[in-house]
Amino acid sequence: VTRPPRRAVIEIICVGTELLDGHPDAHRAALALRLGAAGMRLSRQTILPDDEGALAGAVSAALRRCDALILCGGLGPTFDDLTREAVARALGRDLVFSPRLYAGIRRKFARLATRLPRENRRQAFLVRGAAPLPNRAGSAPGQIIFLPRPKELPQLVALLPGPPREMAPMLDDELMPRLRRIHGRGLHGARLDLHLCGIAESAADERLQPLIRQAGPELDFTILSGPGRVDFHVFARCASSRRARGLIARCRSQAMRLVGEHVYGEGATTLESAVGQRLRRRRLSLAVAESCTAGLLAGRLTSAPGSSAYFRGGILAYHDAVKRDLLGVKPATLARHGAVSAACAREMAAGARRAADADVGVSVTGIAGPTGGTAAKPVGLVFAAIAGPGDAVAVDRWVFPGDREVVRQRAVAAVLRRLWTGLRP
Amino acid sequence: VTRPPRRAVIEIICVGTELLDGHPDAHRAALALRLGAAGMRLSRQTILPDDEGALAGAVSAALRRCDALILCGGLGPTFDDLTREAVARALGRDLVFSPRLYAGIRRKFARLATRLPRENRRQAFLVRGAAPLPNRAGSAPGQIIFLPRPKELPQLVALLPGPPREMAPMLDDELMPRLRRIHGRGLHGARLDLHLCGIAESAADERLQPLIRQAGPELDFTILSGPGRVDFHVFARCASSRRARGLIARCRSQAMRLVGEHVYGEGATTLESAVGQRLRRRRLSLAVAESCTAGLLAGRLTSAPGSSAYFRGGILAYHDAVKRDLLGVKPATLARHGAVSAACAREMAAGARRAADADVGVSVTGIAGPTGGTAAKPVGLVFAAIAGPGDAVAVDRWVFPGDREVVRQRAVAAVLRRLWTGLRP
Numbered sequence: 001v002t003r004p005p006r007r008a009v010i011e012i013i014c015v016g017t018e019l020l021d022g023h024p025d026a027h028r029a030a031l032a033l034r035l036g037a038a039g040m041r042l043s044r045q046t047i048l049p050d051d052e053g054a055l056a057g058a059v060s061a062a063l064r065r066c067d068a069l070i071l072c073g074g075l076g077p078t079f080d081d082l083t084r085e086a087v088a089r090a091l092g093r094d095l096v097f098s099p100r101l102y103a104g105i106r107r108k109f110a111r112l113a114t115r116l117p118r119e120n121r122r123q124a125f126l127v128r129g130a131a132p133l134p135n136r137a138g139s140a141p142g143q144i145i146f147l148p149r150p151k152e153l154p155q156l157v158a159l160l161p162g163p164p165r166e167m168a169p170m171l172d173d174e175l176m177p178r179l180r181r182i183h184g185r186g187l188h189g190a191r192l193d194l195h196l197c198g199i200a201e202s203a204a205d206e207r208l209q210p211l212i213r214q215a216g217p218e219l220d221f222t223i224l225s226g227p228g229r230v231d232f233h234v235f236a237r238c239a240s241s242r243r244a245r246g247l248i249a250r251c252r253s254q255a256m257r258l259v260g261e262h263v264y265g266e267g268a269t270t271l272e273s274a275v276g277q278r279l280r281r282r283r284l285s286l287a288v289a290e291s292c293t294a295g296l297l298a299g300r301l302t303s304a305p306g307s308s309a310y311f312r313g314g315i316l317a318y319h320d321a322v323k324r325d326l327l328g329v330k331p332a333t334l335a336r337h338g339a340v341s342a343a344c345a346r347e348m349a350a351g352a353r354r355a356a357d358a359d360v361g362v363s364v365t366g367i368a369g370p371t372g373g374t375a376a377k378p379v380g381l382v383f384a385a386i387a388g389p390g391d392a393v394a395v396d397r398w399v400f401p402g403d404r405e406v407v408r409q410r411a412v413a414a415v416l417r418r419l420w421t422g423l424r425p
Numbered sequence: 426v427t428r429p430p431r432r433a434v435i436e437i438i439c440v441g442t443e444l445l446d447g448h449p450d451a452h453r454a455a456l457a458l459r460l461g462a463a464g465m466r467l468s469r470q471t472i473l474p475d476d477e478g479a480l481a482g483a484v485s486a487a488l489r490r491c492d493a494l495i496l497c498g499g500l501g502p503t504f505d506d507l508t509r510e511a512v513a514r515a516l517g518r519d520l521v522f523s524p525r526l527y528a529g530i531r532r533k534f535a536r537l538a539t540r541l542p543r544e545n546r547r548q549a550f551l552v553r554g555a556a557p558l559p560n561r562a563g564s565a566p567g568q569i570i571f572l573p574r575p576k577e578l579p580q581l582v583a584l585l586p587g588p589p590r591e592m593a594p595m596l597d598d599e600l601m602p603r604l605r606r607i608h609g610r611g612l613h614g615a616r617l618d619l620h621l622c623g624i625a626e627s628a629a630d631e632r633l634q635p636l637i638r639q640a641g642p643e644l645d646f647t648i649l650s651g652p653g654r655v656d657f658h659v660f661a662r663c664a665s666s667r668r669a670r671g672l673i674a675r676c677r678s679q680a681m682r683l684v685g686e687h688v689y690g691e692g693a694t695t696l697e698s699a700v701g702q703r704l705r706r707r708r709l710s711l712a713v714a715e716s717c718t719a720g721l722l723a724g725r726l727t728s729a730p731g732s733s734a735y736f737r738g739g740i741l742a743y744h745d746a747v748k749r750d751l752l753g754v755k756p757a758t759l760a761r762h763g764a765v766s767a768a769c770a771r772e773m774a775a776g777a778r779r780a781a782d783a784d785v786g787v788s789v790t791g792i793a794g795p796t797g798g799t800a801a802k803p804v805g806l807v808f809a810a811i812a813g814p815g816d817a818v819a820v821d822r823w824v825f826p827g828d829r830e831v832v833r834q835r836a837v838a839a840v841l842r843r844l845w846t847g848l849r850p
Contacts, residue, residue, distance in 0.1 A: 017645070017647050018647055018649050018658070019453070019470075020453070020457060020466065020467040020468070020469070020470065021457050021461065021466070021467075021647070021658070021660075022453065022454040022457035022458055022461075023649070024454070025450075025453075028444070028445070028447065028450075028472070029447035029449070032445060032446050032447035033447055036446065036447075041445065041446070042445040042446075043445070043474065043479075044445070044471065044472065044473055044474075044479070044483075045444075045445065045470075045471070045472040046469065046470070046471050046472075047453065047469065047470040047471075047472075048469055049468065049469075050647075054468070054469070058469075061486065076626065076627075076650075077626070077627040077630070078626065078627060078630040078648055079630065079637065080646075080647065080648070112826075114625065117625070117627040117628055117630075117631055118631070119627045119630060119631060120627055137826070137827060137831075163650075165827070165831060220446070222443065222446050222447070222448070224447065224448060233446075288720075288741065290720070293724070294720070294723045294724055294726070294727035294736070294738075295713075295715070295719070295720025295721060295722065295723035295724040295727070295739075295741065296720060296721075296724040297720065298719045298720035298741050298743075299718070299719055299720040299721040299724050299833075301719070302719035302720070302743065303829070303830055303833075305794070305795050305796070305829055306796075307743075308743060308744070311719070311743050311744075312743060312744045312746075312747060313719075313740065313741040313742050313743040313744050313747035313751075314720075314740075314741040315738065315739075315740060315741070315751075316713065316720065316723050316738040316739040316740070316741065317738050318723075318727065318732075318733060318736050318737060318738040319733070319736075319737045319738050319781070321737070321781075321782065322737055322738035322781050325780075325782075326738075326740075326751070326780060326781070355750075355751060356744070356747050356751070357746065357750075369730070370730050371730070371731070404728070404730055405728060408724075408728075
């Protein structure tokens with residue numbers, strides 16, 4: 001086995017006063033995932049306010065340490081977008097107006113039939129020597145600069161826009177290929193992303209230990225817990241791509257032996273797309289009846305492209321009259337058991353199935369809070385039922401901790417898990 | 426007016442290789458919240474791996490810039506917990522074993538009836554000159570060091586544990602009182618958070634310039650764009666709390682003069698809760714008919730606590746048969762104009778209103794993609810209709826750029842904006 005080359009030092013600077021006021025940052029995670037897949041790793045993140053002096057100082061300091069510096073944010077049109085200026089200052093260069101970039105920005109605004117504000121002209125300035133990176137999802141072009149170094153690979157400086165939906169495609173299409181070519185040469189990465197549900201992060205960690213203990217210079221492991229799921233990531237970083245792929249294949253089969261029954265998918269598979277795959281394979285259609293989640297379940301089910309192949313629609317039965325009139329829930333059920341009950345959930349699921357003419361009906365009814373809870377039916381109490389295929393009926397009851405939104409999201413995740421399990425071929 | 430004292434420069438360093446692999450960081454938000462309430466602000470965050478050299482270098486660099494440095498993480502018992510060592514090295518001090526601290530750690534383990542691993546002895550070492558900070562929720566004591574400076578207030582260096590449930594109480598009980606006493610003396614904070622819709626970030630910036638130009642030692646401004654909205658933040662930091670509140674009140678009335686018609690709320694108000702307020706004030710109930718957004722609109726409308734006062738429910742008409750059977754859309758409309766048309770949107774809104782017995786019905790139908798688009802009806806084309814109150818009917822047509830999820834989210838934001846405008850008292 002050949003030893004992989006020196007690991008490149010890669011830093012990210014995120015710019016935005018709002019980040020230091022507590023706004024969430026999505027960039028570190030987005031970059032870390034992509035670097036890992038390419039056999040690279042992030043060495044440092046710095047978060048700075050919209051302050052040209054502090055930013056220029058941090059850029060200079062980073063350039064004394066790293067092989068690649070990625071700046072995110074501060075490319076917008078407004079007075080406090082100062083990344084262009086700060087990088088130019090740190091490099092001792094000036095900013096050059098690009099009529100071609102400006103024409104591109106003008107075209108984007110014309111397509112949206114929006115007046116181009118004078119401020120957006122600032123986005124057409126490039127640090128001297130920089131090449132623009134096209135922005136498919138917004139107005140701010142990115143920039144990339146290569147700084148030659150004696151006896152070393154050139155240093156790379158990239159300026160990327162702050163909004164995650166603009167930054168991510170630019171990272172994938174523009175920056176990562178260049179970064180791999182220059183600083184990832186001779187490095188071969190492969191990765192495995194397994195998504196699990198119905199298991200706690202600590203339990204997954206414990207069961208995966210025989211695999212995790214094999215971490216070393218060629219293999220890294222991470223367990224991450226998200227809402228209603230646990231992700232297990234394996235990064236291989238080898239001198240040949242054959243070896244990297246081989247290691248990943250071995251890790252996959254070992255992980256499947258250890259936690260396989262909880263793995264609903266790999267890579268970009270979501271729990272809702274895993275449910276969709278099972279529905280499609282079994283040629284079943286689905287309808288929903290949602291009360292406390294009021295559309296969140298259907299919203300997730302239909303986020304999978306092509307979901308119209310199995311999703312028929314449903315009823316949002318927030319008010320009890322709607323449960324009665326559109327879902328056929330019996331007034332006696334509501335009177336005797338209340339809307340948050342196993343009986344009501346069962347009738348709602350059957351009603352959704354009938355109303356939307358589907359093979360399977362799924363319902364959710366609960367108390368999301370903050371008010372409406374009682375000693376017998378506390379905030380967080382949720383019932384869900386699955387009616388069909390055929391005569392099958394399953395009812396679940398949970399009590400979720402957390403505030404209103406957390407309860408609703410956990411309920412959706414739990415119902416999706418239940419659907420996935422229930423539809424097992 | 427007394428000038429407020431110089432703003433203290435406060436930095437946070439978070440330590441942990443897992444953070445650079447993409448694990449979420451809760452410390453910046455936790456600290457920012459507490460600093461803001463005390464009229465202080467975070468100047469920089471640095472995230473570093475478990476690497477003593479890099480960490481010691483970052484501590485030295487930070488101490489050349491700041492008044493207070495807060496380190497989080499790396500106080501655990503294992504080989505890769507190196508914050509104590511790194512701070513000692515940066516300050517040119519050694520680590521001193523504290524028998525008293527060790528006795529405390531031993532007592533904690535005894536209480537848990539757990540054997541004390543030998544590794545935990547490391548947690549009883551203090552940087553020479555540091556005072557220990559008690560940890561109510563875990564084994565790692567924190568540490569605090571005051572570095573005297575000629576003619577200036579002493580520099581403060583704090584070492585806090587990484588787990589948020591250990592870090593947060595130590596922040597509240599131990600660090601914040603000391604930080605306020607030393608670097609926050611005579612400081613009073615107040616803030617304004619205005620939320621706008623129906624205006625682009627750059628246009629808001631342009632119109633708010635007369636206000637933004639007043640930025641100075643007492644006032645900071647930030648404009649931030651989120652999905653379908655723009656936020657305008659003002660931070661006041663004054664020598665008296667009366668003056669801070671007065672400045673914020675003046676900024677509020679000036680902002681309302683400049684962009685008032687776009688301001689849907691303040692503070693924790695969301696667009697959906699602003700819509701809810703208008704419905705509640707006018708005593709109107711609402712029902713939805715969603716096709717391409719399939720529940721996302723209702724999901725947002727019901728995220729506001731108390732939404733059951735005006736939200737009745739609705740129909741998710743993903744499949745055309747559901748549009749016909751449950752919403753009463755005419756087969757002729759579907760045949761002649763298609764499901765994505767102004768005519769269909771109009772009938773869907775009327776149908777939702779009728780089916781759920783509501784005062785106002787709102788519908789969304791569109792092509793979210795990735796497939797299903799044609800030259801005449803491209804991906805991103807969305808129609809929305811609002812039927813009611815009374816005989817009023819409004820229909821909108823948009824073409825949104827972006828992928829499936831972005832189109833759906835933009836459609837929801839646009840419909841909420843339209844509802845908010847349409848329900849103007």
